[in-house]
Amino acid sequence: MDQTLYLILLLIALCSVSECVQRQYHFINETKTWTEAQRHCRESYTDLATVDNMNDMNELKNSVKDGGGQYIRIGLKKSVNDGGGQYIRIGLERTSVDKWQWSSGEPALYLNWEPGQPDGRDECAMMMRDGQWHDESCSNSLTFICSSSNMNTGLFFVNQTKNWRDAQRFCRQTHSDLVSVRNQNESQQVQKFINDNRISNDVWIGLFRDSWQWSDQSISSFRDWAPGEPNNAGGLGVENCAVLSKNSPRQWIDDPCSYYYPFVCHEDKLILIRENLTWPEAMRYCRQNYTDLVSVHSEEMQRRVMNVVKRASTEAVWLGLRHSCTVGLWFWVSGETVCYQNWAPGNGTGDEDCVSAVRSGAVQSGGDQRWTSRPQHDTLNFICSRYEE
Structure with missing residues (x-):
């Protein structure tokens, strides 16, 4: 076995990142309320549609094509609930709790507020020259920084003043998104960029807060509201669900949950199995019922695993990560080398105990969800993948 793995590792000379869609979208051309649509999706697929990024959004639009009316339901909704036929539902709803999130879809785990901030009055964030953040009214006009999907490949200062939504739209059309500052290292990179480019004014970053959540409880903070949305038209507090407009450019609006619209479901490609099995048993289960234990070969895939x-139900969850004592390396069961790293401190060094037990990799189910090295005979939940590698 180890000799075969050794040959695989030798043959894989370069790290590769697979471009995988997280979900398969299914357009349902039947009109239902948000609750009825949610029930249908959960019975037949996984849930009402969740969207993580623009790639997902394009996949969702392709699934809709020319079906349905003018609007389609997705899975975004407010928790405060209350006919028609012009929207398509997705799985986004409003809650009673505001959370700070990144425009690109990641949760805001690292925060660098100026003392006394945020003061609770505003819903968008700017960065000052010293690198600290300040909340600001989203309607104010500031210059801003865009980034590519990988911060290491480029930051872009836009010396035009726009409100936060228009800045977000500009970045998505020309680069990737408003810049995310997800940790201390990225904060230092952005601050150095500001100083190197002699940017003297405050700039928008991609941090915002809102009270919307996905039906499947996904941590994705991606939003694609149409200009002026969500607007709670009439101020009656009943527009608590998100729908996709079929009009160009097919963005989202808020609308009452009780209206009847066609909708989009999604089917996850990652499946959590809440059975406690050893690592070999978990791998066997996944290969018999799906494709394999999940391989986490990119930051995007790690975010999907975090969802x-x-x-x-266990403190950690098995991944398709295995250690070879023969060559002293970790590898994925899909045959990929471990290029993207997300190890907890003291784990994944390669200097493993090869006498007492074979080591396999798991991801923490709480905290910052890092990877850990564990004896393969531990019994844990695990994640199967439907991806064909």
Whole structure:
């Protein structure tokens, strides 16, 4: 076995990142309320549609094509609930709790507020020259910084003043998104960029807060509201669900949950199995019922795993990560080398105990959800993948 793995590792000379869609979208051309649509999706697929990024959004639009009316339901909704036929539902709803989130879809785990901030009055964030953040009214006009999907490949200062939504739209059309500052290292990179480019004014970053959540409880903070949305038209507090407009450019609006619209479901490609099995048993289960244990070969895939593991019943969850004592390396069961790293401190060094037990990799179900090295005979929940590698 180890000799075969050794040959695989030798043959894989370069790290590769697979471009995988997280979900398969299914357009349902039947009109239902948000609750009825949610029930249908959960019975037949996984849930009402969740969207993590613009790639997902394009996949969702392709699934809709020319079906339905003018609007389609997705899975975004307010928790405060209250006919028609012009929207398509997705799985986004409003809640009673505001959370700070990144425009690109990641949760805001790292925060660098100026003392006394945020003061609770505003819903968008700017960065000052010293690198600290300040909340600001989203309607104010500031210059801003865009980034590519990988911060290491480029930051872009836009010396035009726009409100936060228009700045977000500009970045998505020309680069990737408003810049995310997800940790201390990225904060230093952005601050150095500001100083190197002699940017003397405050700039928008991609941090915002809102009270919307996905039906499947996903941590994705991606939003694609149409200009002026969500607007709670009439001020009656009843527009608590999100729908996709079929009009160009097919963005989202808020609308009452009780209206009847066609909708989009999604089917996850990552499946949490809440059974406690050893690593070899978990791999066998996944290969018999799906494709394999999940391989986490990119930061994007790690975010998808984070959405799944929070529902686990064990402190850690098996991944398709294995250690070879022969060559002293970790590898994925899919045949990929471990290029993207997300190890907890003291784990994944390669200097493993090869005498007492074979080591396999798991992801923490709580905290910052890092990877850990564990004896393969531990019994844990695990994540199966439907991806064909």
